Amino acid sequence: MRIATRIATRAAASSLVVAAALALVGLQATEQPASAATAEKAAPVVTCTTANTKLTVTEVSRPINHLLLRATNTGTKPCYAYIAPFLRAGADAQAPLAWAEETTPQAVVTLEPGKSAYAGITTSSPEGEGGAKEKTLGVFFTDRNGGAAGKEKTLTLPGGGVFFNSAATVTHIEAANEDGQRQLTRHLLVDHGVSRPAYVGTIEESPDVQARFDGFRLACRDVGVATGDEPALRLDRLTQEEGARAAARLCERPGPLPGALVFANDQTAVGALRELERRGLSVPEDVIVTGFDGIPLSRLVRPALTTVRQPMVRMGEEATELLVRRLSGKGDGEPVSRMLPVTVARRASCGCEEKPLAVRPA
Template identity: 60%
Template sequence: MSAPTVYDVAGQAGVSIATVSRVYRAPDSVRAGTRERVLEAARELGYVPSGNARGLASRNTRVLGLCFPDYADPDAEDPDGDYGDAELMLYSDEIIRGMERAARRHGYALLIAASLSEGPKSLVADVAGRVDGFAVLARTVPTEELEVISRRLPVVMLAGPREDAPLDHLDHVEVANFDGELALTRHLIADHGITRLAFVGSAEDSPDGEARFRGFQAAHLEAGLPVPERPDVRTRLTQAEGRQAVAELLDGGAELPGGVVFANDQMAVGALSELNRRGVRVPEDLAVAGFDGIPLGRLVTPALTTVRQPMRRLGEEAVDLLVSRLEDRDREPESRVLPVSVIRRSSCGCANGHDAVPDAASVTQS
């Protein structure tokens, strides 16, 4: 009745369970004839090795995990509404994809779990118990929990600043937010001669957003321009908010800047549509730039100048780090910063899309 086990197969094939196991784990160590008999029996019985038993016996699961924050939207098939959290979703989707692929290459499967902030609890512990190692999107899991778990299991932190104090032994991957925004802003200032730029940022607790803003500041510093102390607007990273942010800027009465740099593409896209509605010409009246490099940015009019971050690679690097730590538990914690590239399209005043200027910013520090 229940699923067939090694014992059943062994019986049917007239061998011991050790041999059955060997047929799957080390086929070459079993004589061809015997092997065939076992495989045939397995086929006949519909035998599928139990991952649990195997994992228990060999004390490793061959599964890697990923914990990411749940996207807000509770259920709603979202009729035709504003894809509010599309950005976030897209982001984790890409990481999932990157991890899945890299994991498979290394012979691992991928277990994913979105942790809803208010969740029952210890969802991490749940995945932690089932995998050989896992990645966590920054700010998804409470520090204390991670602290405990990471003592027993490789964990890599994704996107977000490198952790300090209790978690500084974790491997870590992020993209060059600072360098990217610096390069982008430098381009706007140096190549387009825009000296008054506004910055629309995210909440202060978004490490990515803050790093980007610092890059924005640095470009001003470098150019000898007055350094803005804080983003002109802080808001959520959605299209709707981007739309509203420009509205605020324009209605604010203050002098119109020469360009607006948004902390991400979603906002920038929203802003473009609002600007279009108001008859503000981009880039003539106002240059616009985003950050992320989402596909949509190429399709809007004018095409969006932005900084592309390799989200999928983020996932791949995470897997690399996990695998390498699985091989050597004691190596020094490593922090990787992935390079980003400025994509010059029309929204900043560049002719017509399509010249990506790779901006070397790959750093490996220990």
């Protein structure tokens, strides 16, 4: 499920601008607090600009009136995407609109070389006023003080132009499931030297489930580790009981135990931890175990579970909003795609110590 927050803006058609907060795809676990002092200590990291990133803007089929902006780090060093970039819809836009404070990431976004971040843009809605068809989108990055960093990049909007009105909105952005799993798996292969990882998935067929396995396979391909076209095991349900059974089956197979058990969610990984302990095996010394979702239990088990953390509270808020809109007749009944930031949480189950993370104020 992909869901994201919205920013509603009101402005004259001649100065329509969408401000987009970037979130790293496959964010590394060492998430940096959103302060200039912390960022400065993390050298050698430079500020993201249009000079060290490749920018593309494309249409999405659902929801309607949406665009997807992608920024990929083309440099050789990680770069910081401070606060939010500003997007100018149309050559006549005079100044960027202020972006909503509640959509600001709670950490400075670190974009690794070759990695991408996304902004989902709502261009118009029936509630909006005025508007015009614009042919270009101007992109500015910001520096650590909120000023302009580098030069503006002008992108050509798809389809010969896109209509913007005063109801233009921007979705807060997320790393996709694929990218989060890819970063986590790469961490195991590169940083921990795992050469025989085993992915434990499910028989369920859904875009999210497939994306996680795709991310696993891509990471293996990146590093040159052989992997099959199917998970090591497919479970009927993603529960603790099924996770325990999966660990037992893998332990009882002929040959050595895999170097890492990469589970499709946290519940199955927690079940595996308990089964491995029952068998007298030590995590991570004998085998690494990882999950996906970042549920509260993942921090409470011992060893604490390395996982890809999703913003559960915001996902619930967005799901509730969509449900209310649908029940009130405001929704169109079609599936809605949203994006939210995910982060890799490196913990004891892979042999790491969790780094302190910025906390969202209550």
